[in-house]
Amino acid sequence: MDFKTPRYIPMSRRRRIYEGKAKILYEGPEPGTLIQHFKDDATAFNAKKHEVIEGKGVLNNRISEYIFQHLNDIGVPTHFIRRLNMREQLIREVEIIPLEVVVRNVAAGSLATRLGIDEGTQLPRSIIEFYYKNDKLSDPMVSEEHITAFGWASPQEIDDIMALAIRVNDFLSGLFLGVGIRLVDFKMETGRLWENDIMRIVVADEISPDSCRLCDIKTNDKMDKDRFRRDMGGLVEAYTEVAKRLGIVAEGERPQGSGPVLVKG
Ligand code: TMP
Ligand code: ASP
16 A cells, blocks of 8 residues: 555545544544544543643654654554654554553552552562553553453453563663653553454554653653643643654754764763
8 A cells, every 4th residue: 555645635524533632533545544633632630630731742743653663663563654744643543452551660650559669669570551441430450351351352462462562661661761761651552453364463542751651860850741640830841852852853844853862871
């Protein structure tokens, strides 16, 4: 399929497939594709807290593009095809597996609260957790037993998801470490992608400071959505700093990827 010259569909005539809290999915230019649009909406605590933060969508589109393109390049399959414009990217249509996969390297957030571990404590090893993606139930944590018993994913698929999660964690940890940022934890989603009769699990949705915990290695400053969750302010500034360190110029319509900037320790 030629993804280089997609049929142009005016915004007003596009079919909206799904609207989430921070993104909208539109029908794509070719069968099997979708357009993922990043909004400026920020939500927390299952949307009980909501604000529009101008510029957040543009930054997340860029940062997520950067991460997904690099994952594709190292052979970690994702739904990402290419970025279309400031707020949108072309993706492959997948069947989303209804799990939020969280990988943790350092204690924070709900793990710190649930188990009474001080935030910032290095974990003995990376820990993978699964949450059932269901807003009505506020995304409850589930075990592999629940996942297989209720048929959300098979044991083989859980193995594949965990292998992907570890590869993504290793890649992201190294990427961010190189620019002076610690990856505390992150959330990823996966989907089933069919090519002819073959199905594989790919990384889907987005990976951005909305879905990661990131902190500056030297100052420990938070560089992620906790700034919004905890009313700290400075969210766009922090996301811009992440984009700058990754070598993504955030200003202007056509930023150039100059490559990561080495931060000396
Ligand atoms: P938690 O500590 O609140 O469980 O969050 C773990 C990680 O998952 C953190 O990087 C933030 C991310 N996350 C999401 O992307 N979406 C969510 O709905 C939640 C609760 C967390
Ligand atoms: N994204 C989730 C929500 O709105 C929660 C979060 O990221 O903290 O509700």
